[in-house]
Amino acid sequence: MRVLHLTDPHLFADRNGFLRGAVTFDTLQSVLAHYRENSFAARLVALTGDIVQDDSAAAYAHCRDLMSVLGLPVFCVPGNHDVPKLMRHVLPDPPFTYCGAREESNWLFVGIDSRVNGRAGGRIAESELRRMDTTIEASQAEHVMICLHHPPVPMRSQWLDSVGLDNGDEFLARAAASGRVRAAIFGHVHQDYDAVHEGIRLIATPSTCRQFLPRTDEFAVDDRPPAYRCIELRPDGSVTTGLVWVTNA
Numbered sequence: 001m002r003v004l005h006l007t008d009p010h011l012f013a014d015r016n017g018f019l020r021g022a023v024t025f026d027t028l029q030s031v032l033a034h035y036r037e038n039s040f041a042a043r044l045v046a047l048t049g050d051i052v053q054d055d056s057a058a059a060y061a062h063c064r065d066l067m068s069v070l071g072l073p074v075f076c077v078p079g080n081h082d083v084p085k086l087m088r089h090v091l092p093d094p095p096f097t098y099c100g101a102r103e104e105s106n107w108l109f110v111g112i113d114s115r116v117n118g119r120a121g122g123r124i125a126e127s128e129l130r131r132m133d134t135t136i137e138a139s140q141a142e143h144v145m146i147c148l149h150h151p152p153v154p155m156r157s158q159w160l161d162s163v164g165l166d167n168g169d170e171f172l173a174r175a176a177a178s179g180r181v182r183a184a185i186f187g188h189v190h191q192d193y194d195a196v197h198e199g200i201r202l203i204a205t206p207s208t209c210r211q212f213l214p215r216t217d218e219f220a221v222d223d224r225p226p227a228y229r230c231i232e233l234r235p236d237g238s239v240t241t242g243l244v245w246v247t248n249a
């Protein structure tokens with residue numbers, strides 16, 4: 001089972017809108033074009049939030065139009081920059097799923113909302129944790145991947161950890177208690193991350209636009225290019241990934 005992980009496109013209504021020097025419509029388009037030349041053949045796209053930067057319905061419509069070239073289901077969750085009401089309005093139908101659940105080849109995918117109104121940092125509400133628990137309990141799938149926006153663990157970066165996930169420990173303990181969560185993928189951090197905590201593989205993918213310099217106490221932009229990640233979920237529950245930097249974006 002193969003998954004394409006895209007995150008943090010930060011689109012604007014204006015197709016020429018830019019964020020820290022990157023025209024985000026163009027960089028997402030370049031990432032998608034690069035992926036389509038790749039022979040990876042994902043069956044699902046996970047899009048882990050910060051889809052828009054300017055709170056506009058038009059930016060979500062750009063997302064819908066750009067993603068349509070893939071012809072794949074798009075499993076999405078909101079980030080701190082998203083407007084759930086607009087996201088649900090513009091992306092309500094297949095191929096998009098908003099904070100849903102989906103089974104593919106003995107793997108269950110659960111999309112979790114970690115955003116808090118008016119805050120850059122996140123917290124997973126008890127109702128959302130309960131939905132994760134009950135969705136896993138109700139599924140016959142042997143393995144589970146969780147998709148969310150905020151990082152469940154500190155990134156060893158003072159400014160970024162001040163806007164992290166308040167209850168990452170609780171999330172990881174609940175996920176580990178299920179005995180079936182093998183991986184959680186997230187965005188928000190605009191950098192590469194891949195480590196195992198509580199027996200769960202935690203993977204961040206850099207943004208489709210600009211990146212943050214890892215392990216810095218103060219905010220700093222990294223000059224690395226846009227990126228996407230190919231993830232292979234094996235029948236035995238193991239996970240392999242390949243991060244792709246798109247240098248011509």
Ligand SMILES: [Fe+2]
Pocket residue numbers: 008010050079188189190
């Ligand atoms: Fe972001």
